[in-house]
Amino acid sequence: MLVKNARLRKQEGFWQIHIQNGMFQQIAPTVVCEDTDVLDVDGKLVLPPFVEPHIHLDCVYTAGEPRWNQSGTLFEGIALWEERKQQLTKEDVKSRAWKAIRTQITHGVQFIRSHVDVTDPSLTAMRAMLEVKEEVANLVDLQLVAFPQDGILSFPNGLSLLEEAVKMGADCVGGIPHYEFTRDYGVESLKKVFEIAQKYDKMIDVHCDEIDDGQSRFLEVLAAEAYRLGMGARTTASHAVAMHSYNNAYAHKLFRLLRLSKINIVSCPTENTHLQGRFDTFPKRRGITRVKDLMNNGVNVCIAQDSIMDPWYPIGTGNPMREIEMCIHMCHLMGYEEMLQSLDLVTENGAKALNLADRYGVEEGKPANFIVVDADNAYELIRDMAPVLYSVRQGKMLMKRPHAEPELFL
Numbered sequence: 001m002l003v004k005n006a007r008l009r010k011q012e013g014f015w016q017i018h019i020q021n022g023m024f025q026q027i028a029p030t031v032v033c034e035d036t037d038v039l040d041v042d043g044k045l046v047l048p049p050f051v052e053p054h055i056h057l058d059c060v061y062t063a064g065e066p067r068w069n070q071s072g073t074l075f076e077g078i079a080l081w082e083e084r085k086q087q088l089t090k091e092d093v094k095s096r097a098w099k100a101i102r103t104q105i106t107h108g109v110q111f112i113r114s115h116v117d118v119t120d121p122s123l124t125a126m127r128a129m130l131e132v133k134e135e136v137a138n139l140v141d142l143q144l145v146a147f148p149q150d151g152i153l154s155f156p157n158g159l160s161l162l163e164e165a166v167k168m169g170a171d172c173v174g175g176i177p178h179y180e181f182t183r184d185y186g187v188e189s190l191k192k193v194f195e196i197a198q199k200y201d202k203m204i205d206v207h208c209d210e211i212d213d214g215q216s217r218f219l220e221v222l223a224a225e226a227y228r229l230g231m232g233a234r235t236t237a238s239h240a241v242a243m244h245s246y247n248n249a250y251a252h253k254l255f256r257l258l259r260l261s262k263i264n265i266v267s268c269p270t271e272n273t274h275l276q277g278r279f280d281t282f283p284k285r286r287g288i289t290r291v292k293d294l295m296n297n298g299v300n301v302c303i304a305q306d307s308i309m310d311p312w313y314p315i316g317t318g319n320p321m322r323e324i325e326m327c328i329h330m331c332h333l334m335g336y337e338e339m340l341q342s343l344d345l346v347t348e349n350g351a352k353a354l355n356l357a358d359r360y361g362v363e364e365g366k367p368a369n370f371i372v373v374d375a376d377n378a379y380e381l382i383r384d385m386a387p388v389l390y391s392v393r394q395g396k397m398l399m400k401r402p403h404a405e406p407e408l409f410l
């Protein structure tokens with residue numbers, strides 16, 4: 001395949017991209033080759049695929065079953081999921097997850113990390129998602145997190161279920177320290193997360209401090225342990241919304257540890273805008289972690305959707321542009337350079353959190369995974385929330401969006 005007249009981020013002019021054997025062979029202003037499979041993108045921006053670093057694919061499309069979340073709180077969501085979870089079958093989980101992945105592909109996503117609830121004695125969702133992971137292997141990279149929704153130490157056999165799910169093939173060990181019964185359980189649960197990750201050589205992705213409680217300080221425990229064990233680059237803290245409520249002095253002390261530890265942070269802007277602030281009157285806290293401060297303090301941050309129509313969040317489309325849109329508003333990231341940089345939050349930074357290094361990027365010698373967006377540059381992409389026109393996976397077309405211009409009758 002020869003991609004002609006591409007624009008590349010942070011590069012001037014037009015580029016030709018020659019792909020051979022599923023790899024980027026040559027990327028240059030002019031390329032001599034006889035390939036007859038030509039895709040002329042007419043000056044549109046070519047990017048590495050979007051990364052979705054945090055979603056719960058086992059829960060998608062269950063909003064309203066058995067009831068809609070009326071309070072809009074995390075806690076009512078967990079209670080509703082507890083009921084819906086009783087009805088899970090492998091087929092139910094697989095068909096909903098597949099539906100979401102198809103939708104994500106239409107939005108240019110090719111790298112996904114999904115949490116999978118393992119506080120279920122039958123581990124139905126994990127069994128189903130491991131099959132999905134195999135089935136989609138040629139279409140998207142799918143990482144699975146063994147996620148103990150109801151707690152590791154606060155749920156009967158939580159620890160052994162977590163370990164069992166990891167043995168079955170999960171890629172990451174999860175946790176939920178802010179939801180454990182006590183602070184001590186929370187700290188102890190994180191120790192267990194590291195033990196299991198080390199024992200089975202897995203990455204770590206913990207739901208950490210997803211609560212509007214300035215006293216919820218498990219992130220420092222996660223980061224300190226990651227630092228001590230040298231596991232920071234393979235460790236992610238998801239949500240981290242309590243940081244919104246930390247006093248500034250403590251937050252700045254924490255930034256140093258986060259930077260030293262090299263852990264990654266995933267923020268979920270639409271989800272946590274919706275879930276947080278629910279116990280406030282006025283003013284209501286925004287409840288998103290400090291994306292801008294983290295970036296400015298050298299911490300790797302990325303953004304994620306978390307949900308598509310589940311007990312926690314009743315809408316969603318799988319489009320990462322919604323997250324950028326929400327994030328740049330809620331985190332005050334609309335300085336011109338900040339807007340351009342915000343594209344990293346759904347591309348490079350997510351890839352770094354997922355440890356994709358050698359497989360990610362529009363660079364010679366890497367797998368030819370890329371998207372073409374209906375915009376000339378990053379600013380237009382963000383301003384216009386432009387659609388993805390093509391998604392190419394290892395040199396093969398994965399998704400093509402018919403280009404329909406609106407007709408005006410003026």
Ligand code: 17E
Pocket residue numbers: 056074149176207210271306307312
């Ligand atoms: N579970 C949880 O603890 N938090 C969330 N935001 C979701 C599930 C979606």
Ligand code: FE2
Pocket residue numbers: 054056115207238306
């Ligand atoms: Fe989550």
